[in-house]
Amino acid sequence: MSDPQPAHFPQRIFSGIQPSGGLTLGNYLGAIKRFVAAQEAGVETIYCLVDLHAITVWQDPAKLRHATRELAAGYLAAGIDPARSILFNQSQVPAHAELAWIFNCVARMGWLRRMTQFKDKAGKNAEEASVGLFAYPNLMAADILVYHATHVPVGEDQKQHLELARDIAIKFNHDYGVDFFPVVEPVIEGAATRGMSLRDGTKKMSKSDPSDQSRINLTDDADAIAAKIRKARTDPEPLPESVAGLDGRAEARNLVNIYAALADIAPDDVIAQYGGQGFGAFKPALAELAVEKLSPLNAEMRRLMQDPAEIDRLLGTGAVRAREIAQPILERTLEIMGMIRSV
Ligand code: TYM
Numbered sequence: 001m002s003d004p005q006p007a008h009f010p011q012r013i014f015s016g017i018q019p020s021g022g023l024t025l026g027n028y029l030g031a032i033k034r035f036v037a038a039q040e041a042g043v044e045t046i047y048c049l050v051d052l053h054a055i056t057v058w059q060d061p062a063k064l065r066h067a068t069r070e071l072a073a074g075y076l077a078a079g080i081d082p083a084r085s086i087l088f089n090q091s092q093v094p095a096h097a098e099l100a101w102i103f104n105c106v107a108r109m110g111w112l113r114r115m116t117q118f119k120d121k122a123g124k125n126a127e128e129a130s131v132g133l134f135a136y137p138n139l140m141a142a143d144i145l146v147y148h149a150t151h152v153p154v155g156e157d158q159k160q161h162l163e164l165a166r167d168i169a170i171k172f173n174h175d176y177g178v179d180f181f182p183v184v185e186p187v188i189e190g191a192a193t194r195g196m197s198l199r200d201g202t203k204k205m206s207k208s209d210p211s212d213q214s215r216i217n218l219t220d221d222a223d224a225i226a227a228k229i230r231k232a233r234t235d236p237e238p239l240p241e242s243v244a245g246l247d248g249r250a251e252a253r254n255l256v257n258i259y260a261a262l263a264d265i266a267p268d269d270v271i272a273q274y275g276g277q278g279f280g281a282f283k284p285a286l287a288e289l290a291v292e293k294l295s296p297l298n299a300e301m302r303r304l305m306q307d308p309a310e311i312d313r314l315l316g317t318g319a320v321r322a323r324e325i326a327q328p329i330l331e332r333t334l335e336i337m338g339m340i341r342s343v
Helices: 025-040 061-078 095-104 109-113 116-122 131-145 156-176 222-231 250-263 267-274 279-305 308-336
Strands: 012-017 044-049 085-089 151-153 185-187
Touching: 012 025, 012 131, 025 044, 025 061, 025 151, 025 250, 025 279, 044 061, 044 308, 061 085, 061 279, 061 308, 085 308, 095 131, 095 308, 109 131, 109 156, 116 131, 116 156, 131 156, 151 156, 156 185, 222 279, 250 267, 250 279, 267 279, 279 308
Parallel strands: 012 044, 012 151, 044 085, 151 185
Antiparallel strands: none
16 A cells, blocks of 8 residues: 555545456455455455446346345455445445536546547447446546545556546546545555456456356356366466466466465465476366365355345445445535535
């Protein structure tokens, strides 16, 4: 956590995950596991299920409801404690969408046109994409800034969006002559900030990949996890004797990084242990580790999903606490901008 903020912005962590399909090992290692570590470090932590972001592409209502509860179960099973972290779904805190509108008026078209994720998601059919998909990063900036959050742990793929959030904070502060929004710090740390597909080491592991073999889902059972690792694409060479030897070997690097992140060790330590050995030895070791770490999580998610009413209750309590922080910051923003606040 570099670059301390000015004193009037105490350290506060915010991050979010879309409930748009199941959670992957990429989400777990790149995000949730690190969210838990931040909570354990005693920092103030606010974690969101960004359902308003999910609807920037079509969501079947029943599936969205299920995915939101399953994501909440994933957060909880991984160790997010709703007594110590604020855990809630975005649509229950209207201040996010209100501040996003304001940021629609701060951010420039050109800034959003540069967003590579929009280009990737909209593909050749940008004219058919929802306006929400285009304005998505403004809502993301609002998520963070409506809490005056200072640090945002994310995977590598969110870096450009966080740079936009910084630009929005700087422009707002400059336009209104205030020092009101913190310039957020992305926190992109650890061995698996960019977990790659098990079928193609040049593509990100993603819940939207059409091939289920490309990813490990947090709902996969032990057999499925082991089978996917066994079938993961690799090259015929043994693991190198140093991390530098992973250059140009995307699939090998990915499996080493996954091992390191699961075991909470550095990739160097993995190489020190397995360098010179072939995948015939390394893959079973990785499968065993993955099953050992993920099976309890999987079992706990299934247990929690048996009581959806309790999950909804927890999200509601989290939303009340979130609103208490967000609403005054939104009110002050509107005041700064010259809006009359008479109620
Ligand atoms: P989303 O839902 O796509 O992913 C949630 C988090 O998981 C990380 N992640 C990965 N990390 C490593 N390897 C991977 N293969 C991998 N796939 C996903 C993402 O980087 C992210 O940290 N726009 C965000 C959600 C969001 C948000 C926010 C995040 C909305 N508002 C405010 C932070 C702050 C997204 O779509 O993440």
